[in-house]
Amino acid sequence: MTSEVCPFFRTMRIMTDQLKDSAAQELDERCFLSAQSMPNLKVSEHFQVLKLLGEGSYGKVMLAVHRKRGTPMALKFFPRQSTSLTSFLREYNLSLSYCTHPSLTRALGIFFSTPTYYVFAQQAGLYGDLYDVIVSEVGVDEECVQRVMSQLSGAVTHLHSLGFVHRDIKPENIFLCDSSCRWVKLGDFGLSRAIGSTVRAVWYDSPFCTPEVEPAKEAQTEREWDGTEEEMEEIWITVEPCIDSWALGVLVYCLLTGCFPWEQSTHDDRGYRRYKEWFDSEVEKEEKMRHCEWRGEEERDCYTIMKENQRNNPPPSQFEGLSPLAMTLLKELLHPEPKHRGSPEEILSYLGGPWLTETEVEENRKAEEAEKEARKIREEGGVEEELAREGKGER
Structure with missing residues (x-):
């Protein structure tokens, strides 16, 4: 084999x-x-x-x-x-x-x-860019978020299929073709490079900067404080699609909350450090679950597992208000290890379900009301059938 x-x-x-x-x-x-x-x-x-x-x-x-x-x-x-x-x-x-x-x-x-x-x-984006419509500490409505991310998933996947990585996905580079974000376009390809090419790792102070270039920040700090003329060895990275996946994950969070999950993706940033600790504990739990499945224990519904995980191991406070479905998507896109990061195409698998807890609560309420109504109809139908049977017996 x-x-x-x-x-x-x-x-x-x-x-x-x-x-x-x-x-x-x-x-x-x-x-x-x-x-x-x-x-x-x-x-x-x-x-x-x-x-x-x-x-x-x-x-x-x-x-x-x-x-x-x-x-x-x-x-x-x-x-x-x-x-x-x-x-x-x-x-x-x-x-x-x-x-x-x-x-x-x-x-x-x-x-x-x-x-x-x-x-x-x-082509001109006549309605500004995505940054213009994000309300600080509020974001945009969930339906709009899913609509935008669906389009960007297809756009970035298409670019990757042709052999290129965008490398600069952020709200300012996503242009609006109408006032309600029904059609958006990713632009500004100044940093785009072919997949597999090597570029000098440059650190920039932003949540969109991937954690794998943190060594570049450390090297930059040493270069700034070192009084000698000796040149530091430059750090080079390979351009891979996972760079865009990270940016899309940060963008999902930004659109849902109107904030950023952290200021920068380094271990000295409190927000990122808390996320990384939570992420590591999630990975450890998943390993244990896989071990249980291997031993033949009962398989459960994927969404039930997501909800249980969020109850047993709540995400950091900055993720409060996001549903288990959204957190699972973010875990895919915001994987600290680039080789394990999910692809932009995976966003499509998470469309349709609730990404905000309040949306999930409302959907559950509507489902319960629908079930009550269905039960009432079934019960009334049962009574009518019994009356019909009794009527036949009398005749």
Whole structure:
């Protein structure tokens, strides 16, 4: 059996590596070709710029209308002084050629340079971004959360299937196509890289930063306090889809609560440390349960187990108000070990059930009322049948 299985997995690994290599190589070729044909244009001659949509360290995004076509679009401006041509073309070509999912922001095939900027056009999110609709310490309604996460699950899974990881999923990079979040688009692919490529581990102070890059923070601290000129060894990480899974888990929490679960995912952060201790105890319990199942003990309903676990080992206080179903999803996405982290596609398995405790209570109340009504109908039906039988007997 081993001799048959091992070649299969070796073949699958080779095919996966080839996909990663081909994705990066194909993107590089597209960048090379587009560099040969990038025109120089004057913005005001071709576009009517209407207003600022957003800005950040990358540059700015302006809402504009194409003067000849009358088409509304977003123009993304990258300062030439601080942006390499390579990074500009990589983001443009990735957005143009690979973002074919309806919940990924796609470039429109217009790119050019000015004396001070590199610019490309993309689909415009006319209703702002997800950050604008999250109410602090409240979040958004649960139906909206599940709707948004369903779309993002498909978008990120699609991007991964083409060999790329987004690496910067956060509310500010999710754009709204309507006022009620029925259609959202993930955008800003400046940090996106091919799966399997290596990048320098950079720590940034955010709950979206994955715990596996904590050593980079420690190295950075040593570098800051070390008075010598000796260079520290840089830390490199492999780009894997699990980076996006972590960000999606933090996003679920943020949308449900209007807060973040912790300030940063390091062991010196109290919120993360409490979560990690709870998570480790959950893993230990699951191991014991698997051992019991192996010994042939009775199997139970999965949802019943989730509820029992939450009663016996309550999550940290920052997760109060989240249902057992939501906590199980977060355990999948926010697994401290990257190789065991769930995939974005798994979000789809948790849609439809209650993610908030108050929703679960309300659903249980409605179910009890429906059961009472059904029982009443059955009882009334039984009485009618007996009366009918008695009537037949009298005749």
